[in-house]
Amino acid sequence: MPPWISLAFVNRQGRLRNGWWLAAFFLVLAALLFPAILVAAHFNREVSLWEQLGLIxxxxxxxxxxxxxxxxxxxxxxxxxxxxxxxxxxxxxxLLMALPALGLAAAGLLRFELAPATPQRLANTIALMLAVAMAEELLFRGVLFQRLIDGLGVWPAQALTALLFVLTHLNNPGMEGATKLWAASNIFLASVLFGLAFVRTQSLALPIGLHFMANVTQGVILGFGVSGQSEPSLLIPRFSDAPTWLTGGAFGLEASLPGLLTLLALLAGLAHFLRPSNVADGKRDYIVGSAQISRSRPRNQRCAGSDSIRGCQRSDT
Structure with missing residues:
Protein backbone atom coordinates (compact mmCIF):
# COMPACT_ATOMS: atom_id res chain seq x y z
CA MET A 1 0.00 0.00 0.00
CA PRO A 2 1.44 3.43 -0.94
CA PRO A 3 2.53 5.42 2.12
CA TRP A 4 0.15 8.31 1.34
CA ILE A 5 -2.83 5.96 1.43
CA SER A 6 -1.69 4.50 4.73
CA LEU A 7 -1.25 7.98 6.23
CA ALA A 8 -4.84 8.81 5.27
CA PHE A 9 -6.01 6.18 7.75
CA VAL A 10 -3.33 6.00 10.45
CA ASN A 11 -1.00 8.54 12.01
CA ARG A 12 2.74 8.26 12.43
CA GLN A 13 2.25 6.31 15.65
CA GLY A 14 0.29 3.67 13.72
CA ARG A 15 -3.08 4.56 15.27
CA LEU A 16 -6.31 5.16 13.40
CA ARG A 17 -6.85 8.85 12.81
CA ASN A 18 -9.46 10.65 14.90
CA GLY A 19 -11.58 11.56 11.90
CA TRP A 20 -12.21 7.87 11.22
CA TRP A 21 -13.13 7.29 14.85
CA LEU A 22 -15.66 10.12 14.57
CA ALA A 23 -17.09 8.58 11.41
CA ALA A 24 -17.29 5.21 13.17
CA PHE A 25 -19.05 6.77 16.16
CA PHE A 26 -21.78 8.36 14.04
CA LEU A 27 -22.19 5.21 11.96
CA VAL A 28 -22.65 3.14 15.10
CA LEU A 29 -25.05 5.70 16.55
CA ALA A 30 -27.08 5.74 13.31
CA ALA A 31 -27.15 1.93 13.24
CA LEU A 32 -28.61 1.98 16.75
CA LEU A 33 -30.96 4.93 16.27
CA PHE A 34 -32.70 4.00 13.02
CA PRO A 35 -34.09 0.67 14.30
CA ALA A 36 -35.17 2.40 17.52
CA ILE A 37 -37.06 5.01 15.47
CA LEU A 38 -38.77 2.29 13.43
CA VAL A 39 -39.81 0.36 16.53
CA ALA A 40 -41.09 3.53 18.22
CA ALA A 41 -43.04 4.49 15.09
CA HIS A 42 -44.62 1.02 15.03
CA PHE A 43 -46.01 1.68 18.51
CA ASN A 44 -47.02 5.26 17.60
CA ARG A 45 -44.57 6.98 19.89
CA GLU A 46 -41.21 8.75 19.76
CA VAL A 47 -37.84 7.58 21.00
CA SER A 48 -37.71 8.98 24.53
CA LEU A 49 -34.84 11.11 25.79
CA TRP A 50 -33.81 8.37 28.21
CA GLU A 51 -33.72 5.92 25.31
CA GLN A 52 -31.66 8.40 23.29
CA LEU A 53 -29.24 8.66 26.22
CA GLY A 54 -28.98 4.87 26.31
CA LEU A 55 -28.22 4.70 22.58
CA ILE A 56 -25.52 7.38 22.84
CA LEU A 95 -26.54 31.00 39.41
CA LEU A 96 -26.23 31.25 35.64
CA MET A 97 -29.99 31.68 35.32
CA ALA A 98 -30.91 33.11 38.73
CA LEU A 99 -28.63 36.17 38.48
CA PRO A 100 -30.04 37.64 35.24
CA ALA A 101 -33.60 36.99 36.48
CA LEU A 102 -32.86 38.77 39.76
CA GLY A 103 -31.31 41.65 37.84
CA LEU A 104 -34.41 42.05 35.68
CA ALA A 105 -36.67 41.87 38.75
CA ALA A 106 -34.57 44.46 40.60
CA ALA A 107 -34.85 46.79 37.58
CA GLY A 108 -38.64 46.49 37.69
CA LEU A 109 -38.81 44.70 34.33
CA LEU A 110 -40.03 41.42 35.74
CA ARG A 111 -42.23 40.03 38.49
CA PHE A 112 -43.22 36.49 39.41
CA GLU A 113 -46.48 34.74 40.28
CA LEU A 114 -46.98 31.27 41.69
CA ALA A 115 -47.85 28.63 39.10
CA PRO A 116 -50.44 25.87 39.61
CA ALA A 117 -48.12 23.00 38.58
CA THR A 118 -48.38 19.73 40.54
CA PRO A 119 -45.36 18.08 42.22
CA GLN A 120 -45.67 15.09 39.87
CA ARG A 121 -45.46 17.25 36.76
CA LEU A 122 -42.50 19.16 38.17
CA ALA A 123 -40.71 15.92 39.05
CA ASN A 124 -41.33 14.53 35.57
CA THR A 125 -39.94 17.69 34.00
CA ILE A 126 -36.83 17.61 36.20
CA ALA A 127 -36.23 13.98 35.20
CA LEU A 128 -36.63 14.97 31.55
CA MET A 129 -34.11 17.78 31.94
CA LEU A 130 -31.65 15.40 33.58
CA ALA A 131 -31.93 13.12 30.55
CA VAL A 132 -31.41 16.10 28.22
CA ALA A 133 -28.29 17.27 30.07
CA MET A 134 -26.75 13.78 30.24
CA ALA A 135 -27.55 12.91 26.62
CA GLU A 136 -26.34 16.21 25.17
CA GLU A 137 -23.16 16.30 27.23
CA LEU A 138 -22.29 12.69 26.42
CA LEU A 139 -22.92 13.42 22.74
CA PHE A 140 -21.29 16.85 22.44
CA ARG A 141 -18.56 16.60 25.08
CA GLY A 142 -17.96 12.83 24.76
CA VAL A 143 -16.36 11.00 21.85
CA LEU A 144 -17.10 13.85 19.42
CA PHE A 145 -15.42 16.62 21.40
CA GLN A 146 -12.56 14.50 22.70
CA ARG A 147 -11.59 13.08 19.30
CA LEU A 148 -11.70 16.61 17.84
CA ILE A 149 -9.39 17.83 20.62
CA ASP A 150 -7.05 14.91 19.98
CA GLY A 151 -6.93 15.64 16.26
CA LEU A 152 -7.20 19.44 16.02
CA GLY A 153 -6.58 20.94 19.44
CA VAL A 154 -8.87 22.54 22.01
CA TRP A 155 -10.06 25.73 20.33
CA PRO A 156 -10.87 24.24 16.90
CA ALA A 157 -12.76 21.50 18.76
CA GLN A 158 -14.60 24.11 20.84
CA ALA A 159 -15.59 26.11 17.75
CA LEU A 160 -16.78 23.10 15.74
CA THR A 161 -18.71 21.57 18.63
CA ALA A 162 -20.32 24.92 19.53
CA LEU A 163 -21.43 25.44 15.92
CA LEU A 164 -22.97 21.96 15.87
CA PHE A 165 -24.63 22.68 19.23
CA VAL A 166 -26.20 25.84 17.77
CA LEU A 167 -27.36 24.00 14.64
CA THR A 168 -29.25 21.43 16.73
CA HIS A 169 -31.24 24.30 18.33
CA LEU A 170 -32.01 26.34 15.20
CA ASN A 171 -35.44 24.78 14.69
CA ASN A 172 -36.57 25.38 18.26
CA PRO A 173 -39.75 27.44 18.79
CA GLY A 174 -39.10 31.19 18.71
CA MET A 175 -35.84 30.95 16.75
CA GLU A 176 -36.62 33.86 14.44
CA GLY A 177 -35.73 37.49 13.92
CA ALA A 178 -33.46 39.16 16.47
CA THR A 179 -34.16 36.36 18.96
CA LYS A 180 -32.26 33.94 16.70
CA LEU A 181 -29.12 36.10 16.92
CA TRP A 182 -29.27 36.50 20.71
CA ALA A 183 -30.15 32.85 21.28
CA ALA A 184 -27.49 31.54 18.89
CA SER A 185 -24.82 33.68 20.58
CA ASN A 186 -25.81 32.44 24.04
CA ILE A 187 -26.04 28.80 22.94
CA PHE A 188 -22.63 29.01 21.23
CA LEU A 189 -21.01 30.43 24.38
CA ALA A 190 -22.84 27.91 26.58
CA SER A 191 -21.24 25.12 24.53
CA VAL A 192 -17.83 26.77 25.02
CA LEU A 193 -18.55 26.94 28.76
CA PHE A 194 -19.46 23.25 28.93
CA GLY A 195 -16.40 22.40 26.83
CA LEU A 196 -14.12 24.40 29.10
CA ALA A 197 -15.64 22.63 32.10
CA PHE A 198 -14.68 19.29 30.55
CA VAL A 199 -11.21 20.37 29.41
CA ARG A 200 -10.25 21.69 32.82
CA THR A 201 -11.56 18.67 34.77
CA GLN A 202 -11.36 15.84 32.19
CA SER A 203 -14.79 14.76 33.43
CA LEU A 204 -18.39 15.14 32.25
CA ALA A 205 -19.60 15.79 35.80
CA LEU A 206 -19.13 19.58 35.79
CA PRO A 207 -20.69 20.20 32.35
CA ILE A 208 -23.63 17.90 33.19
CA GLY A 209 -24.23 19.75 36.46
CA LEU A 210 -24.03 23.14 34.74
CA HIS A 211 -26.31 22.13 31.88
CA PHE A 212 -28.88 20.38 34.07
CA MET A 213 -29.31 23.04 36.72
CA ALA A 214 -29.31 25.92 34.23
CA ASN A 215 -32.30 24.29 32.52
CA VAL A 216 -34.05 23.46 35.81
CA THR A 217 -33.58 26.97 37.21
CA GLN A 218 -34.64 28.69 34.02
CA GLY A 219 -37.61 26.43 33.29
CA VAL A 220 -38.89 24.52 36.32
CA ILE A 221 -38.16 27.12 39.00
CA LEU A 222 -38.45 30.50 37.28
CA GLY A 223 -40.90 29.56 34.52
CA PHE A 224 -38.98 30.93 31.54
CA GLY A 225 -38.85 29.07 28.27
CA VAL A 226 -35.95 26.63 27.90
CA SER A 227 -34.59 27.12 24.39
CA GLY A 228 -38.11 28.07 23.33
CA GLN A 229 -39.79 25.12 25.07
CA SER A 230 -42.43 25.83 27.71
CA GLU A 231 -42.34 23.56 30.77
CA PRO A 232 -44.36 23.18 34.01
CA SER A 233 -42.88 25.48 36.65
CA LEU A 234 -43.07 26.77 40.20
CA LEU A 235 -43.28 30.41 39.09
CA ILE A 236 -44.69 32.36 36.15
CA PRO A 237 -42.67 35.37 34.97
CA ARG A 238 -44.63 38.50 34.08
CA PHE A 239 -42.78 41.05 31.97
CA SER A 240 -43.27 44.80 31.91
CA ASP A 241 -43.05 46.73 28.66
CA ALA A 242 -39.44 45.77 27.90
CA PRO A 243 -37.81 44.70 24.62
CA THR A 244 -37.39 40.98 23.98
CA TRP A 245 -33.60 41.26 23.71
CA LEU A 246 -33.57 42.39 27.33
CA THR A 247 -35.87 39.70 28.75
CA GLY A 248 -35.47 36.82 26.30
CA GLY A 249 -39.24 36.65 25.85
CA ALA A 250 -40.79 33.22 25.27
CA PHE A 251 -37.44 31.70 24.23
CA GLY A 252 -35.93 32.15 27.69
CA LEU A 253 -33.11 34.01 29.38
CA GLU A 254 -30.62 32.40 26.98
CA ALA A 255 -31.90 34.84 24.33
CA SER A 256 -31.33 37.96 26.44
CA LEU A 257 -28.56 40.47 27.05
CA PRO A 258 -28.48 39.84 30.84
CA GLY A 259 -28.22 36.11 30.13
CA LEU A 260 -25.33 36.72 27.74
CA LEU A 261 -23.46 38.95 30.22
CA THR A 262 -23.90 36.41 33.04
CA LEU A 263 -22.68 33.64 30.75
CA LEU A 264 -19.58 35.64 29.81
CA ALA A 265 -18.87 36.37 33.47
CA LEU A 266 -19.16 32.69 34.41
CA LEU A 267 -17.00 31.67 31.47
CA ALA A 268 -14.29 34.14 32.53
CA GLY A 269 -14.56 33.05 36.16
CA LEU A 270 -14.34 29.37 35.29
CA ALA A 271 -11.31 30.01 33.09
CA HIS A 272 -9.62 31.86 35.96
CA PHE A 273 -10.52 29.82 39.03
CA LEU A 274 -10.73 26.34 37.50
CA ARG A 275 -7.13 26.12 36.42
CA PRO A 276 -4.43 23.48 36.09
CA SER A 277 -2.16 23.73 39.13
CA ASN A 278 0.44 21.12 38.31
CA VAL A 279 1.75 19.25 35.26
CA ALA A 280 4.20 16.55 36.20
CA ASP A 281 4.75 12.83 35.60
CA GLY A 282 1.66 12.46 33.41
CA LYS A 283 -0.69 13.73 36.13
CA ARG A 284 -2.55 17.04 36.28
CA ASP A 285 -4.29 18.49 39.30
CA TYR A 286 -7.16 20.93 38.96
CA ILE A 287 -8.44 23.44 41.47
CA VAL A 288 -12.14 24.21 41.87
CA GLY A 289 -12.27 26.72 44.68
CA SER A 290 -11.01 24.73 47.67
CA ALA A 291 -11.67 21.33 46.10
CA GLN A 292 -8.83 19.66 44.22
CA ILE A 293 -9.61 17.28 41.39
CA SER A 294 -6.91 14.96 40.08
CA ARG A 295 -6.92 13.35 36.67
CA SER A 296 -4.27 11.03 35.30
CA ARG A 297 -3.19 12.04 31.83
CA PRO A 298 -1.35 9.93 29.25
CA ARG A 299 2.33 10.78 29.12
CA ASN A 300 2.10 11.56 25.41
CA GLN A 301 -0.25 14.47 26.11
CA ARG A 302 1.38 17.89 26.00
CA CYS A 303 0.23 21.05 27.67
CA ALA A 304 1.60 24.43 26.68
CA GLY A 305 1.14 26.62 29.71
CA SER A 306 -0.07 25.58 33.15
CA ASP A 307 -2.71 28.30 33.42
CA SER A 308 -4.35 27.98 30.04
CA ILE A 309 -6.27 25.40 28.06
CA ARG A 310 -4.54 26.59 24.89
CA GLY A 311 -2.24 23.98 23.40
CA CYS A 312 -3.39 21.15 25.65
CA GLN A 313 -3.49 18.27 23.21
CA ARG A 314 -2.07 14.83 22.60
CA SER A 315 1.11 14.46 20.62
CA ASP A 316 -0.35 12.05 18.05
CA THR A 317 -2.39 14.67 16.17
Missing part, protein backbone atom coordinates in the same frame (compact mmCIF):
# COMPACT_ATOMS: atom_id res chain seq x y z
CA UNK A 57 -24.02 5.53 25.81
CA UNK A 58 -23.99 2.22 23.91
CA UNK A 59 -22.35 3.86 20.88
CA UNK A 60 -19.73 5.42 23.19
CA UNK A 61 -19.01 2.08 24.85
CA UNK A 62 -18.63 0.37 21.45
CA UNK A 63 -16.16 2.99 20.20
CA UNK A 64 -14.14 2.93 23.41
CA UNK A 65 -14.03 -0.87 23.24
CA UNK A 66 -12.79 -0.75 19.64
CA UNK A 67 -10.18 1.83 20.67
CA UNK A 68 -9.22 -0.41 23.61
CA UNK A 69 -9.69 2.51 25.94
CA UNK A 70 -11.75 2.60 29.17
CA UNK A 71 -15.11 4.37 29.33
CA UNK A 72 -13.82 6.60 32.15
CA UNK A 73 -11.56 8.27 29.59
CA UNK A 74 -14.77 9.82 28.22
CA UNK A 75 -16.82 10.32 31.38
CA UNK A 76 -14.19 10.74 34.06
CA UNK A 77 -13.81 8.35 36.98
CA UNK A 78 -17.06 7.94 38.94
CA UNK A 79 -15.54 8.71 42.33
CA UNK A 80 -15.90 11.34 45.06
CA UNK A 81 -14.30 13.97 42.83
CA UNK A 82 -16.96 13.32 40.17
CA UNK A 83 -19.67 14.02 42.75
CA UNK A 84 -17.87 17.21 43.87
CA UNK A 85 -17.69 18.44 40.26
CA UNK A 86 -21.35 17.61 39.71
CA UNK A 87 -22.36 19.53 42.83
CA UNK A 88 -20.29 22.56 41.82
CA UNK A 89 -21.85 22.42 38.37
CA UNK A 90 -25.35 22.37 39.89
CA UNK A 91 -24.52 25.44 42.00
CA UNK A 92 -23.04 27.39 39.09
CA UNK A 93 -25.80 26.35 36.70
CA UNK A 94 -28.39 27.71 39.12
Missing amino acids: AVATIIIQTLRRRPLVEVTGAMDRRWIVCLAIGVLLGG
